[in-house]
Amino acid sequence: MAPIISVNSLSKTYANGFKALDNVSLDIEEGEILALLGPNGAGKTTLISIICGIANPSEGSVTVDGHDVVRDFRKTRGVIGLVPQELTTDQFESVVNTVSFSRGLNGKKPNPAYIDGLLRELTLYEKRSNALRELSGGMKRRVLIAKALSHEPRILFLDEPTAGVDVSLRKDMWQLVKRLREGGVTIILTTHYIEEAQEIADRIGIIDRGKLMLVEDKNTLMRKLGGKQLIIELREPLAEVPSALGVWKLTLSQGGRQLVYEYDEESDHGGIAQLLAEVEAAGIVFADIATRQTSLEDIFVSLIGEGR
């Protein structure tokens, strides 16, 4: 099947000369959830804006459902819903009018029953007649989602959907994303919350300084770059790993207070029980043991570098 979105050698240089995207290529399959991760200023919003036809590429091209986003703007925009980071609509307009108007803007016939259903699902129904300025921040976020879904798009972009929202809205949002996916909607979200990507995405793309560093199936990524460790807390610190334990992949951490074993399925030398027996036989007394699974966060930090 042809990808629903195809990004081909895309670069973006802003008017001031800043290169925000550098030769990005990416195919997105219909029905998948792709999470784009990256530090502030990486180029995530720029990429989304170009796919949605809001910004023009400097080089390269994007097709959505087989149509070029610049030449066939109306066609491609009609199948896309975008939840931006901030609300920019008229604050005096009512919730229901704002959402219905959005549907019309995208060339769809009015469908009050659909809009009402959407408002119910987003717990906005009781506020449907209120002006936007009378809503709380979280409710405004919900309006942004309702607007994006008003024309029943096949592709939904969520730009930092859960930044600064409470736990209940975050959970609702994840629920909604899952339900939309079941209905076949393709979802692309940008997020700083790595656990969010880990929870809901099928694929993960990592962007840094305008470059797509990696795009990979989440489970494959976890398998390839992730791992499991056994951490043995020692009573007394060790200066070095005793040579008698040389066959095991062991390292010392925490100033010699922890002996860390990387699980190795190919050569486990008799398993954990054997390792612990050999550790004891080497005269090492341990206080505690624990296992630790590498998270997506560890992978992200190792790729992008800490503190950026």
Ligand SMILES: Nc1ncnc2c1ncn2[C@@H]1O[C@H](COP(=O)(O)OP(=O)(O)OP(=O)(O)O)[C@@H](O)[C@H]1O
């Ligand atoms: N209109 C503009 N003119 C010049 N530079 C811009 C413009 N818009 C964005 N940039 C720059 O392009 C880079 C990428 O910005 P973008 O908003 O795409 O990043 P982002 O990954 O979405 O970041 P964040 O996570 O902070 O939202 C940033 O360095 C930003 O300052």
